[in-house]
Amino acid sequence: MTRKKPCKVGQNKSEIVRDVPLACADEQAAVEFMEKRRWGDSPCCPCCGSVDVYKMTKRGSDEREQHFRWRCRDCASLYSVRKGTVFEDSRIPMRHWCFAFWAACSSKKGVSAKQIERQTGLSYKSALFLMHRIRFAMQDTSGDKLTGVVEADETFVGGKPRNKTKQIDSGKPGSSHRTRYTRKTPVFAAVERGGRVVTRVIPRVNAKNLRQAILDTIDVSARLMTDENVCYVVVGKQFEGGHESVPHKNHVYAKGDVTTNTIEGFFSLVKRGIYGTFHAVSKKHLHRYMDEFAFRYNTRKVDDGERMRLAVEGAVGKRLVY
Ligand SMILES: [Zn+2]
Structure with missing residues (x-):
């Protein structure tokens, strides 16, 4: 039959x-x-x-x-x-x-x-x-903080790639020493492994702004994982689950289960989307695009x-x- x-x-x-x-x-x-x-x-x-x-x-x-x-x-x-x-x-x-x-x-x-x-x-x-x-x-308005194993990282997005102008950061204490581009905007993001991502557009990368973003979005009960950026050291001490970092400088991307690969995967989705679909995103509206990417990521397991x-x-x- x-x-x-x-x-x-x-x-x-x-x-x-x-x-x-x-x-x-x-x-x-x-x-x-x-x-x-x-x-x-x-x-x-x-x-x-x-x-x-x-x-x-x-x-x-x-x-x-x-x-x-x-x-x-x-x-x-x-x-x-x-x-x-x-x-x-x-x-x-x-x-x-x-x-x-x-x-x-x-x-x-x-x-x-x-x-x-x-x-x-x-x-x-x-x-x-x-x-x-x-x-x-x-936009996620729940205000729920991330818990469990949480990866946090920051990146620079936006600006037209053809307008790239190299600018080295001033090197003041607390500032990031990486090369960045004048028209790019720093974005912080954190992801709960197997769960949600949250993002914050920040005025500049320093310990104060990252601390604020972290405490706004991640519950202190979490186990925090970041790269070796010194900005995370002090705030990391507040986490009950501990704070571990991977020394990307030495080309180490995983120590046991300690990695930031999940959040970097999210950032690569964002960058592909920004440069491939939106081309130019103004600083003023970047947080809205980030909300859209976070929404799509957070609903990745459901159908259209x-x-x-x-x-x-x-x-x-x-x-x-x-
Ligand atoms: Zn009525």
């Missing part, structure tokens, strides 16, 4: 993956998609929380202004799914938001505003606005549909004000 094998692709397709194509093409479907993600089966009023609400019927001439509103019977407020989310104050159609979320969540290296501009027909400015809000939605669900959930309840 032969039994038909269940289709693997079909099996893995979540509800989101099934709904996305239509939501990227049709405004009504896009709004309903976002409403479903936000409220599930019980839409409620963002002002008072009442579930005694109803959908307004379409009217008015301006499509972007009049459609898809809800009215609350308790507080009489009029709202749409955008209210109180990163979509608020934006006239960009919801279907473009859906498309950009999907593009950002289903590609390994991320998607640039240029690409969104080409594929949606939005202006570059609008596409950039949209992508920054998506990155904001991806689940990743999109998490990102869209992050969009709800957050508002970006420049």
Whole structure:
């Protein structure tokens, strides 16, 4: 007897993956998609929380202004799914938001505003606005500190590679002696082995900034692993699990289970993404790109549909004000 094998692709397709194509093409479907993600089966009023609400019927001439509103019977407020989310104050159609979320969540290296501009027909400015809000939605706001075995390291990213200008650091006490490039920005990152990564953009590499970043992101119960940078020595003493370092200077990259290979792997993903996809990233927005890379890393074990669900959930309840 032969039994038909269940289709693997079909099996893995979540509800989101099934709904996305239509939501990227049709405004009504896009709004309903976002409403479903936000409220599930019980839409409620963002002002008072009442579930005694109803959908307004379409009217008015301006499509972007009049459609898809809800009215609350308790507080009489009029709202749409955008209210109180990163979509608020934006006239960009919801279907473009859906498309950009999907593009950002289903590609390994991320998607640039240029690409969104080409594929949606939005202006570059609008596409950039949209992508920054998506990155904001991806930001980890849990505030949970890393525990267990934690690797920490710092690197320099950003700037246009062709504008590289060599500059040796001043060599003042506490400063890093490595060569760096004027337009690059220091980034600190820490990763829990087998778990989450967190990042911090720091003004410069010194013991004070690294100490602050470490204590903000890593629980003192952790076992800390770093390279031989002297900036980590003092703060390392606070860790109950101990602080161990690998002397990269002597080309030693592992001492038993002590390595920083996991965090360096994350940095290489970031660099490939920055130079390959985004090309030039301004200092001002670098932390948003880092949030996006961290989000993608932290959701590496889930499928694209689940990743999109998490990102869209992050969009709800957050508002970006420049
Ligand atoms: Zn209400």
